[in-house]
Amino acid sequence: MPNVCKKQREKWRHIKDLDIPQCSHGQVELLLGANVSEAVIQQEVRLFDGDTYTYTYLVGDRSTGEAALIDPVIDQVTRDLQVVSDLGLTLKYAVNTHMHADHVTGSGLLKQHVPSCRSVIAAASGARADVRLSAGDIVTVGGLQLETRATPGHTNGCVSYVLHAAGLVFTGDAVLIRGCGRTDFQEGDSGTLYDSVHREIFSLPDHFTVLPAHDYRGFTSSSVAEEKTLNPRLTLSREQFIKFMEDLKLDYPKYIDEALPANRACGLQELSSNHRALFEKLSAARA
Numbered sequence: 001m002p003n004v005c006k007k008q009r010e011k012w013r014h015i016k017d018l019d020i021p022q023c024s025h026g027q028v029e030l031l032l033g034a035n036v037s038e039a040v041i042q043q044e045v046r047l048f049d050g051d052t053y054t055y056t057y058l059v060g061d062r063s064t065g066e067a068a069l070i071d072p073v074i075d076q077v078t079r080d081l082q083v084v085s086d087l088g089l090t091l092k093y094a095v096n097t098h099m100h101a102d103h104v105t106g107s108g109l110l111k112q113h114v115p116s117c118r119s120v121i122a123a124a125s126g127a128r129a130d131v132r133l134s135a136g137d138i139v140t141v142g143g144l145q146l147e148t149r150a151t152p153g154h155t156n157g158c159v160s161y162v163l164h165a166a167g168l169v170f171t172g173d174a175v176l177i178r179g180c181g182r183t184d185f186q187e188g189d190s191g192t193l194y195d196s197v198h199r200e201i202f203s204l205p206d207h208f209t210v211l212p213a214h215d216y217r218g219f220t221s222s223s224v225a226e227e228k229t230l231n232p233r234l235t236l237s238r239e240q241f242i243k244f245m246e247d248l249k250l251d252y253p254k255y256i257d258e259a260l261p262a263n264r265a266c267g268l269q270e271l272s273s274n275h276r277a278l279f280e281k282l283s284a285a286r287a
């Protein structure tokens with residue numbers, strides 16, 4: 001059963017009659033639909049990988065028990081599976097917003113543990129996966145529907161997933177809170193990023209919550225209205241934005257050499273010896 005703090009309960013009229021215990025802070029951003037649009041519970045605790053500053057989101061439909069993890073990280077699979085199991089959910093999809101360069105997707109290890117789980121990524125990423133999406137495709141998780149929107153620019157194959165029923169958009173690395181994904185490798189293109197974000201994300205209703213794949217400064221969530229008006233990069237003119245991104249000069253991600261080859265086979269790759277050992281350990285603990 002998810003926990004929701006008192007302050008949240010007071011804000012969310014749609015959950016006022018549900019019997020949900022009090023919580024403190026934790027590590028899971030939990031999005032649970034009681035049944036489709038009528039009650040989606042968003043909890044202000046979330047899955048976070050402190051090594052790569054990655055947010056992973058669990059989206060589940062309590063009525064059917066189906067769940068998806070968005071942008072799972074391989075080193076956090078033990079934790080993620082525990083949360084899924086604690087909540088009585090079954091993992092249907094390991095969904096990726098793009099071919100990450102900074103960490104290995106958890107899709108492969110999740111599939112080892114849950115053979116029916118399918119890895120998902122955009123076809124435009126060029127990666128192999130069980131499901132390769134195009135813009136407009138819907139990922140169905142029980143009664144919940146994630147609309148795929150193409151938001152290229154950080155990479156060619158970046159997509160955002162919109163959960164209209166809950167007013168949520170999972171932006172991957174396209175929009176970060178008060179920031180955006182870098183555009184200096186993996187087919188990055190600043191003009192493309194600027195255009196796709198303005199077209200596909202900033203056209204969403206202002207109140208939609210923006211849920212990015214990373215945060216490096218301690219931010220937890222934002223809204224379309226906030227990012228449209230306060231994002232210091234994306235509120236620049238297109239020309240200023242391109243110049244700003246050119247001048248960023250960030251270090252390369254530390255795991256890029258391992259991450260890119262593994263993520264090119266999104267969930268279908270051979271596990272590295274480290275991750276194979278992790279699988280054996282987890283399997284033994286679960287036996």
Ligand SMILES: N[C@@H](CCC(=O)N[C@@H](CSS)C(=O)NCC(=O)O)C(=O)O
Pocket residue numbers: 052100101102173179180181182183214216250251252253254255
């Ligand atoms: N230091 C980190 C990598 C940080 C980084 O480059 N993050 C990317 C997203 S992961 S490819 C990014 O787009 N950052 C934008 C920004 O403005 O920071 C590591 O070594 O992994």
